[in-house]
Amino acid sequence: MYDSIYVVGGTTANQEKIQQDILNFVYETYKHYKPIGVATTGQSYIHASHQKIIT
Numbered sequence: 001m002y003d004s005i006y007v008v009g010g011t012t013a014n015q016e017k018i019q020q021d022i023l024n025f026v027y028e029t030y031k032h033y034k035p036i037g038v039a040t041t042g043q044s045y046i047h048a049s050h051q052k053i054i055t
Helices: 015-031 040-054
Strands: 005-007 036-038
Touching: 005 015, 005 040, 015 036, 015 040, 036 040
Parallel strands: 005 036
Antiparallel strands: none
16 A cells, blocks of 8 residues: 655666556556656656556
8 A cells, every 4th residue: 555656767777677667656556546756857757657548
C-alpha cells in the first residue's frame, strides 16, 4: 500500500527493467488517484506513463 510517490531520475546496471517497473508503478499510482511528486530528473517517466494512459 502506498499513499503517494515521488519520482526521481537516475541510472542503474539493469536500466531497462527498472525503467519499465517505474513506468508501471507510476501508471498504477495515477489510476488510483494518488498524488505523484516529480523531480526534474524524473520527468521522462511521467511523460512515458502519460503516453501509456492515452493509448
